[in-house]
Amino acid sequence: xxxxxxxxxxxxxxxxxxxxxxxxxxxxxxxxxxxxxxxxxxxxxxxxxxxxxxxxxxxxxxxxxxxxxxxxxxxxxxxxxxxxxxxxxxxxxxxxxxxxxxxxxxxxxxxxxxxxxxxxxxxxxxxxxxxxxxxx
Amino acid sequence: xxxxxxxxxxxxxxxxxxxxxxxxxxxxxxxxxxxxxxxxxxxxxxxxxxxxxxxxxxxxxxxxxxxxxxxxxxxxxxxxxxxxxxxxxxxxxxxxxxxxxxxxxxxxxxxxxxxxxxxxxxxxxxxxxxxxxxxxxxxxxxxxxxxxxxxxxxxxxxxxxxxxxxxxxxxxxxxxxxxxxxxxxxxxxxxxxxxxxxxxxxxxxxxxxxxxxxxxxxxxxxxxxxxxxxxxxxxxxxxxxxxxxxxxxxxxxxxxxxxxxxxxxxxxxxxxxxxxxxxxxxxxxxxxxxxxxxxxxxxxxxxxxxxxxxxxxxxxxxxxxxxxxxxxxxxxxxxxxxxxxxxxxxxxxxxxxxxxxxxxxxxxxxxxxxxxxxxxxxxxxxxxxxxxxxxxxxxxxxxxxxxxxxxxxxxxxxxxxxxxxxxxxxxxxxxxxxxxxxxxxxxxxxxxxxxxxxxxxxxxxxxxxxxxxxxxxxxxxxxxxxxxxxxxxxxxxxxxxxxxxxxxxxxxxxxxxxxxxxxxxxxxxxxxxxxx
Numbered sequence: 001x002x003x004x005x006x007x008x009x010x011x012x013x014x015x016x017x018x019x020x021x022x023x024x025x026x027x028x029x030x031x032x033x034x035x036x037x038x039x040x041x042x043x044x045x046x047x048x049x050x051x052x053x054x055x056x057x058x059x060x061x062x063x064x065x066x067x068x069x070x071x072x073x074x075x076x077x078x079x080x081x082x083x084x085x086x087x088x089x090x091x092x093x094x095x096x097x098x099x100x101x102x103x104x105x106x107x108x109x110x111x112x113x114x115x116x117x118x119x120x121x122x123x124x125x126x127x128x129x130x131x132x133x134x135x136x
Numbered sequence: 137x138x139x140x141x142x143x144x145x146x147x148x149x150x151x152x153x154x155x156x157x158x159x160x161x162x163x164x165x166x167x168x169x170x171x172x173x174x175x176x177x178x179x180x181x182x183x184x185x186x187x188x189x190x191x192x193x194x195x196x197x198x199x200x201x202x203x204x205x206x207x208x209x210x211x212x213x214x215x216x217x218x219x220x221x222x223x224x225x226x227x228x229x230x231x232x233x234x235x236x237x238x239x240x241x242x243x244x245x246x247x248x249x250x251x252x253x254x255x256x257x258x259x260x261x262x263x264x265x266x267x268x269x270x271x272x273x274x275x276x277x278x279x280x281x282x283x284x285x286x287x288x289x290x291x292x293x294x295x296x297x298x299x300x301x302x303x304x305x306x307x308x309x310x311x312x313x314x315x316x317x318x319x320x321x322x323x324x325x326x327x328x329x330x331x332x333x334x335x336x337x338x339x340x341x342x343x344x345x346x347x348x349x350x351x352x353x354x355x356x357x358x359x360x361x362x363x364x365x366x367x368x369x370x371x372x373x374x375x376x377x378x379x380x381x382x383x384x385x386x387x388x389x390x391x392x393x394x395x396x397x398x399x400x401x402x403x404x405x406x407x408x409x410x411x412x413x414x415x416x417x418x419x420x421x422x423x424x425x426x427x428x429x430x431x432x433x434x435x436x437x438x439x440x441x442x443x444x445x446x447x448x449x450x451x452x453x454x455x456x457x458x459x460x461x462x463x464x465x466x467x468x469x470x471x472x473x474x475x476x477x478x479x480x481x482x483x484x485x486x487x488x489x490x491x492x493x494x495x496x497x498x499x500x501x502x503x504x505x506x507x508x509x510x511x512x513x514x515x516x517x518x519x520x521x522x523x524x525x526x527x528x529x530x531x532x533x534x535x536x537x538x539x540x541x542x543x544x545x546x547x548x549x550x551x552x553x554x555x556x557x558x559x560x561x562x563x564x565x566x567x568x569x570x571x572x573x574x575x576x577x578x579x580x581x582x583x584x585x586x587x588x589x590x591x592x593x594x595x596x597x598x599x600x601x602x603x604x605x606x607x608x609x610x611x612x613x614x615x616x617x618x619x620x621x622x623x624x625x626x627x628x629x630x631x632x633x634x635x636x637x638x639x640x641x642x643x644x645x646x647x648x649x650x651x652x653x654x655x656x657x658x659x660x661x662x663x664x665x666x667x668x
Contacts, residue, residue, distance in 0.1 A: 041247045042246050
């Protein structure tokens with residue numbers, strides 16, 4: 001189930017979405033900001049973490065990302081972008097499914113969480129989070 | 137002494153360790169040198185940075201010696217996204233070509249976040265760059281590249297040790313370059329996330345040079361191509377004959393051999409005649425005629441001891457030659473190789489080219505006496521009887537009487553004499569038999585006979601040769617004649633005028649007989665028909 005080629009496929013789709021967003025530029029600008037997870041990985045730190053901590057980080061990140069992209073979905077976007085958004089959401093859902101099948105505990109971060117990172121919304125969201133995913 | 141021994145031991149151990157470290161340091165330095173060279177070539181931006189492992193980063197930039205400052209003049213400031221800046225310590229190293237390199241090395245890194253780098257020289261920004269560390273991997277080349285034989289023709293198996301990086305094994309891409317040893321033109325094969333590759337389509341029994349390099353595939357991680365490994369040489373398996381080809385070629389050659397044998401066997405006689413033609417020579421009958429006197433018959437006669445046929449009376453008789461009449465044609469048994477001919481006949485009908493000239497010199501008068509011995513006579517009645525009953529002669533009837541008869545063989549004897557020569561030098565046998573004349577007339581130029589020229593060759597045999605009543609069958613190309621004694625004169629009227637039929641084919645003359653003895657055309661060789 002945990003086939004890296006599947007994840008690679010998701011990552012490639014995220015690349016495409018990001019490229020499309022970047023090309024869109026002004027037409028796709030969004031007024032509001034999105035909360036997105038941090039994607040940095042320090043391997044030394046990661047090695048030191050146990051499975052629960054890792055699971056927590058991954059799951060909360062997925063959750064936040066899902067929220068952000070879903071909020072994008074609500075706003076009116078072009079058809080091309082909409083397809084990308086839909087693809088990203090479905091991909092995240094798939095990843096969550098994979099994690100569930102691997103018995104990785106789910107985690108929903110508290111809404112008032114301290115991590116309020118804002119990223120470049122339209123263009124870099126996918127890219128940043130996907131790089132996070134690729135690590136996973 | 138013990139103390140000195142211990143000291144010496146310690147010194148020895150220290151030296152060994154030092155040397156070992158030195159070699160590793162040397163190796164490391166060499167690796168660094170190659171990577172620097174690679175990046176200087178591959179990366180346009182400054183500073184050039186590369187990651188060798190999961191949590192390191194090495195950055196450097198190049199400056200000319202003249203304009204270069206000391207290391208402390210520079211400052212390397214790096215900032216992860218959403219974090220505070222940090223500084224990296226700089227080391228300067230001399231480089232080839234009058235350059236200086238400035239290095240910065242980070243031992244703890246964060247991946248998947250943008251990293252901002254700024255280089256200052258005396259508070260002046262000289263370089264600025266933003267990068268993702270997971271995108272600038274420059275790995276060491278794979279280790280332990282080995283070539284083995286797969287056991288099959290034209291194949292080699294290359295195997296190597298992938299760089300030992302956690303989580304990245306599946307993201308590694310390899311490029312295997314192989315070429316014939318000594319050749320510069322090589323092929324390249326890519327393989328993903330593997331530690332071996334089978335090279336196919338190689339030439340058998342050839343030495344191949346193989347090398348490999350590694351790069352990250354670019355989906356999760358990416359970077360630059362590593363340096364090539366040192367080439368490894370290996371010879372492919374020696375060429376083996378494809379069993380299918382061998383068997384097929386054997387079968388084909390067998391079939392061809394059989395076919396050729398069949399052809400040879402079916403044309404055995406024909407080929408035998410061509411390859412080993414029967415050349416009757418009269419030499420045995422004329423002792424020393426050709427060897428001693430070179431064919432000069434007169435001279436030979438003068439010196440000879442004489443023979444059965446050499447009675448001077450014959451040669452000087454007034455009698456005229458008896459014309460020969462073909463009474464019928466007889467096809468007899470298988471041909472026997474002819475031995476010597478009766479002298480007169482052979483002289484008349486000598487076959488050898490080189491004997492043509494000899495024959496020319498033969499006195500035509502000699503030919504008039506084409507005789508047999510007295511005891512072998514055909515009576516007129518006998519002849520007439522045969523004449524009236526033109527049944528083909530059977531072998532027994534022919535041989536019942538020990539008569540002399542001459543066989544004239546028509547043989548195809550291809551010789552490259554021009555036709556003109558034939559006509560000039562050799563007269564067709566027709567001169568033997570004058571057309572429209574009776575037997576009383578004599579023809580003197582019996583001696584010359586048309587010889588080889590691609591035309592039929594005449595050979596004659598005497599009945600003397602076959603005392604046992606075995607008549608040699610010369611095949612269909614022969615006509616047989618009974619020679620009558622000169623005492624009998626026969627009157628024959630020709631059927632038609634002589635004509636030399638298509639000399640090109642070699643037919644000497646054609647004729648039809650009044651007595652309606654059929655003159656069969658022979659398929660092989662040229663038929664001889666005699667005119668009267």
